[in-house]
Amino acid sequence: MSQTNIADTSAGKRVMWTYMLTGLGIFFLMVLVGIAMRAAQAGWIGIDPGTFYSLLSLHGIGMITAMAIAGLGILWYFVSRYTPLNQGVAFLAYGFFLAGVASVIISVIPGHYGALWTALYPLPFTGTYWPNWATGAWLIGNSLVMIGFMIWCAQILGALLARFGGVRGILAIDYVFKNREFTQSGKEPPPPEMFAAAITAIDGFIGGTAGLLVVVALIVHWIDPSVAIDPLWAKNLIYQFGHTFANLTMYMAVAGVYVGLPMCTKRAYHTSIPLAIAWWGTLTFVIIAYFHHLYMDFAQLQFVQYVGEISSYLAAIPVVVVTVFGGVMLVHRSGMKWSVGSMFLFAGMIGWVVGGLGAVLDATIPINIELHNTLWVPAHFHTYLLEGVLLFIMGWAFVNLEQRAGSASSLLTRWLIGTGMFGGGALFLLPFYIAGADGVPRRYATEPTPGPYYAGVATVGAAILLLGFLLAIIEAVRLARSKNTSVAA
Amino acid sequence: MSVKKILGWIILALTVLVALIPLVRGAVEIPIPQHHLIHAALIAGGLLSALLLATPSRDVGSGHYGWLLLAVFSPFAAMLLMWPSEYAWYERHASGHILEHLGILGLGFITGYAGQRYAAGVGWATGLSVVFMAVASAWGFGVAHAISPMVTTGTTAQSAATSAAQMLRSPDLALGGKLFAQNCAVCHGAHGVGGEGPSLIAEKSRKNFAQAQQWIMNPSPPMPKFYPAVLTRSDVRDVAAYIETL
Numbered sequence: 001m002s003q004t005n006i007a008d009t010s011a012g013k014r015v016m017w018t019y020m021l022t023g024l025g026i027f028f029l030m031v032l033v034g035i036a037m038r039a040a041q042a043g044w045i046g047i048d049p050g051t052f053y054s055l056l057s058l059h060g061i062g063m064i065t066a067m068a069i070a071g072l073g074i075l076w077y078f079v080s081r082y083t084p085l086n087q088g089v090a091f092l093a094y095g096f097f098l099a100g101v102a103s104v105i106i107s108v109i110p111g112h113y114g115a116l117w118t119a120l121y122p123l124p125f126t127g128t129y130w131p132n133w134a135t136g137a138w139l140i141g142n143s144l145v146m147i148g149f150m151i152w153c154a155q156i157l158g159a160l161l162a163r164f165g166g167v168r169g170i171l172a173i174d175y176v177f178k179n180r181e182f183t184q185s186g187k188e189p190p191p192p193e194m195f196a197a198a199i200t201a202i203d204g205f206i207g208g209t210a211g212l213l214v215v216v217a218l219i220v221h222w223i224d225p226s227v228a229i230d231p232l233w234a235k236n237l238i239y240q241f242g243h244t245f246a247n248l249t250m251y252m253a254v255a256g257v258y259v260g261l262p263m264c265t266k267r268a269y270h271t272s273i274p275l276a277i278a279w280w281g282t283l284t285f286v287i288i289a290y291f292h293h294l295y296m297d298f299a300q301l302q303f304v305q306y307v308g309e310i311s312s313y314l315a316a317i318p319v320v321v322v323t324v325f326g327g328v329m330l331v332h333r334s335g336m337k338w339s340v341g342s343m344f345l346f347a348g349m350i351g352w353v354v355g356g357l358g359a360v361l362d363a364t365i366p367i368n369i370e371l372h373n374t375l376w377v378p379a380h381f382h383t384y385l386l387e388g389v390l391l392f393i394m395g396w397a398f399v400n401l402e403q404r405a406g407s408a409s410s411l412l413t414r415w416l417i418g419t420g421m422f423g424g425g426a427l428f429l430l431p432f433y434i435a436g437a438d439g440v441p442r443r444y445a446t447e448p449t450p451g452p453y454y455a456g457v458a459t460v461g462a463a464i465l466l467l468g469f470l471l472a473i474i475e476a477v478r479l480a481r482s483k484n485t486s487v488a489a
Numbered sequence: 490m491s492v493k494k495i496l497g498w499i500i501l502a503l504t505v506l507v508a509l510i511p512l513v514r515g516a517v518e519i520p521i522p523q524h525h526l527i528h529a530a531l532i533a534g535g536l537l538s539a540l541l542l543a544t545p546s547r548d549v550g551s552g553h554y555g556w557l558l559l560a561v562f563s564p565f566a567a568m569l570l571m572w573p574s575e576y577a578w579y580e581r582h583a584s585g586h587i588l589e590h591l592g593i594l595g596l597g598f599i600t601g602y603a604g605q606r607y608a609a610g611v612g613w614a615t616g617l618s619v620v621f622m623a624v625a626s627a628w629g630f631g632v633a634h635a636i637s638p639m640v641t642t643g644t645t646a647q648s649a650a651t652s653a654a655q656m657l658r659s660p661d662l663a664l665g666g667k668l669f670a671q672n673c674a675v676c677h678g679a680h681g682v683g684g685e686g687p688s689l690i691a692e693k694s695r696k697n698f699a700q701a702q703q704w705i706m707n708p709s710p711p712m713p714k715f716y717p718a719v720l721t722r723s724d725v726r727d728v729a730a731y732i733e734t735l
Contacts, residue, residue, distance in 0.1 A: 089554045143565075150561045154615065155554075158608025162547055166610065202614075209564075209618040210625075216568040217630045226698045226730050227574045228659040233629025 011087040012080035019073020019094065020397060024473075026066035026101065027390065031469070033059045035462045041447050041455035050129050052445035053114030057138075061104060061117040064246050065145060067385055069097055070393045071252025072152050075200060078193045078255055079156055083163035089155045096148025103141030107134045116443070117242060119218065121234040125225070136222050143215045149245070150208040157201040164190050170198045171283070172276040179273065189271040192323075193255035195279040199286075200248050206287050207248070211241030232299050236290075243290035246381065247315070250352065251282065253389045254323060256396030257345050261327055263399050264342040265334035269326060278318035285315035292363040296372055305365065312363030316356050324349045339408035340417055340475065344395030347422060351387025355380050358433070373443070375451075376436025379429060386465070387425050394472060401479040409475050417475065420468015427461025497541030501598070504534025508590035511583045518580055521573045521659065522627040528571050528593050529623035535597030536616040543602045545609030559603035560611060564619035567596040571623065573631020577662065577734070631659055665731030668724055672715055681735040686712065693733045701729040 033055050040047035047055070076090055107113040111134025115124040119142075124135040164170040175182045175189040182189075190198075214237035221227050262269045291308025294300045327349050336342055358380030362371050371377070402408050409417070431454035436442075440451040447455065508531055519527070546553065570592050579586040600619045604612030670679070673686075681689030696704060705725045706716040716725050 086554060089557060092554065092558075147561060147565070151557060154557055154561060154604070154607070154611050157614055158557075158611040161610035162608055205614050205618060209621055212565060213568065213622045213625055213630075216565065216622075217626070220569070220572060220630075224572070224574050224698065226660055226726075226733065227572070227631050228633040229631075230629030230633045232634070233625075233632075237625070237629075 009080055009084075012077040012085070015080070015087050015090040015094075016073045016077035018091075019076065020070045020393065022094070022098075023066045023068070023070025023073065023393070026062055026069070028469070030059050030062040030066060031462065031466050033062070035459060035466065038455050038459040038462060040445070042452050042459050044456065044459065047445070049445035050112060050114060053116070054108045054112050054130075056443065057114055057116045058104065058108040061142075062101070063385060064117070064242075064249065065097070065101060067249040067389045067393070068149070068245065068252065069094075071249050071255075071389065072149075072200075074393065074396055075193075075197045075252050075255055076152070076156070078259060079159055079197050082191075082194065083159045085155065085159055089151060093148040093151040093155070096144050096151065100141045100144030100146075100148060103137050103144060105141075107137035107141060110134075111137055113138045118235075118238055120238070121218065121221070121229045121231050124218070125221065132222070136219070139215055139219045139222060143212065143219065146208050146211045146215060146241070149204060150212070153201045153204040153208060156197055157205065160190075160194065160198050160201065164194065170194065171280065172271065175271070176273050176276050189276065192258035192269055192271050192275060192326075195271070195276065196251050196255035196258070199279055199283045200252050202283060203244055203287050204248055207241045207244030210237045211245070214238050214241070232297060235294065235297065236300075239290040239293045240287065243293060244287055247286050247289070249389050250384060250392075251286075251319075253348075253392035253396075254352070256392045256399075257323065257327055257349065260341065260345050260396045260399040261330050263403060264339070264345070265330050265336045267330050267334055269330060272322075272326075274318075275322050275326065278322040281314045281318045282316075285311040289315045289363070292368065295365060295368050309363055309365055313360060316360065320352060320356050324353060337408065338414070339398065339402050340414055340472065341395050341398030341400075341402050343414060343418060344391040344398060344421075346395075347418075348388050348391030348395055351383055351391060351425075355382075355384030355388050358383060370439075371436060373441055374436040374438075375432045375440045375442050375454075378442055379432030379436050382432060383429050386429070387422070391421070397476060398472075398479070401476055405479045405482045407479075407482065409479070413471070413475055417468050417472045420464055420466075420471055422468075424461050424464030424466070424468050428458050428465055429461070431455070431458040431461070493541050497538045500534055500541065501538035504531060504538065504594055505591070507531060507534065508594050509587060511580075511586040511590070515583070518577070521576060521631045524576050525571060525573075525623060525627040525630065528590075529620060529627075531590055531594040532567060532597030532600075532623050533620050535594040535599075536601040536612075536620060539598045539601030540605060540612055540616065543605035543612060545605045545612070546607060547609055553607055556603040556607035557611070559599055560601075560607055560615040563596045563600040563603065564615065564622055567593055567600070567619055568622055568626070568630075570596065571626060571630070573659070576631075633659065660730030661727045662731050662734060664724075665727035665729070668720065668728050669731050672719060673728070676712075681732065689732050689735050692735060698729055698733055701732055702726060705729060 036045065036047065037052060037055055037059065039045045040052060072093075076085065079085060112130040113124070113134040114130060115128070115135070115138075119135075119138065124138070125132075128135065160170045161167065168174055170190055172189040172195075175187075214234050217227075217229055217234065221229050258269045288307055289311040291300075291304045292312050293308075295305055295308070327346070331342075331346065358376065361367050362376055362380060435447075435451055435454040438450060440447055440454065444451075546556075570589060575589075579589050597616070597619060601612040601616035604615040606612075669677075669681070673681075676684055676686030677689050678684040678686075681692070683689070692701065702725050705720070705728060706714075708714055716722070720728065
């Protein structure tokens, strides 16, 4: 698809910024919740266990939803550059997201729901310290987010199928298998960011289906307790949705690298055969990689445990290798000037590799026996989200703002933001890894020694990271206000 | 009319005929998983006919998002119609059963039709989604499998697993009725019509399922307490479920 066909629209940008700012706003609130929890685990502030589990529930689902909303906005804008999209649908989905978030907040703040995002059956219904309505509000909130996500996926899927010639076109099947004929006919494969959009829409639809099924079943059980639910069935479905949704946040945000880095380097990021095949790997395996969450479930069929391990490798490794290699080659000797935007996009690739490596290690069965449900697990996904997804989102935002302003941030500002985001991030994340390797369990309000010591270090790290984030926001506002109309956005 | 459309109408007609089977078959109790699978077949029939009958839209930029909403909400509604605890009632009431079948079939049709009208290809995605939901329901929605005793070596662990498994299965109405006749009917009358104790007819409107169980486990005098000496926790659920049907 020729790059000359790109059409920037104000509607596209409106949707993108609305989604992105909402996502970053929720992220900020969730960081405060996260810092409070780590400080409580360090013994620095007092939070009773019930409140802790309510906050943990809010933090977990809030962070993933925040990153997803921001990422979906970016992808929506990218797709809108190739095919007209109705912004009413995007705002309808957005309305569902907001309603879902509101319902979740109601279930947690006045309701004290505390069964975490997994709501593992029969946990949210039996022996709870919160009222029954809070469980209902949680489930309804989840279903609203899922419906919003399904609306987004259906819109994007329809647009991509129409624009790029069906599934064959959007997945570049002819480009891979009949490459010579394809290129000789003057055709071009979809640009890299369209793979990210297609995989998000397709796998998102599959994950949303699983999520909606289990949430409907749980809502029915909430209304009518005589309806039994199979616990293992529910766990499979909830993790299929949850793991896929969380993983897809990365694939949404990585589209920012495909578009943002070329803007910084003045070089194009082309679709290649390895890139297309790597994305096929993600498309196929990301929906079944979740089995690695059920390694300890003895009732699970044994062969799917191996499927989970292999899928975890194949979903992530090819696309990371191809994308990062392409990104590094793009930057290499390009004469690119470092700015906050390019720094975030480049550092995000490092965070993706480190977090992904942590995930791959944890998905390896002999290692998982040691690390399962230790702090290693939050170590890898916090790396993935904070130093990967978040940086890609902020990197893309900064690249836009810098181009719009026609100027970049000062060296001192870059250093301060970098020190906060990467230095604070490292200080926050390393204690998770070390404590996890030490066997400190996750999801406990009170951690055994040496957990509280590591929690203290992590609290300091998270506070520094928050300062870096706030500084970045202030710098973003400055760039936004110093608009240079002579420079094209 | 094209061959494709004729085929669509034929499939729709055949699926409607399948939906009408309860009219001629009478009241037959079908286990919940099989019932879900029959519904999945109705949805699949409705979907297939919709995909053949709909004229797909090639334009996604100009709106029509009413179709999109229908396509996304219909699977949700179909799942709510597949409310497992209502299946026993449907099996006793043929006309209600037919309406339920037609509703499920219709939602399968709408899912595919509306999806295609929104944008070509979307009907396949939303349609496959609802078929998957209906099929997957057979393994856990209103159904709970016994916990494998593979890790139980001692009798305590085994009995704990068995007890947990009993609690996770759907209530057994037949067993509940039998236990009611043995322990409750002497005061509440046969079929709960009342006697020395109050009538339990329409007790469902006064106590929900959880409250009914709580009452049986911790009754106020003069009602005797049967739990846990006479009735197990699982028996209490079965009896409460039976009372909810009166």
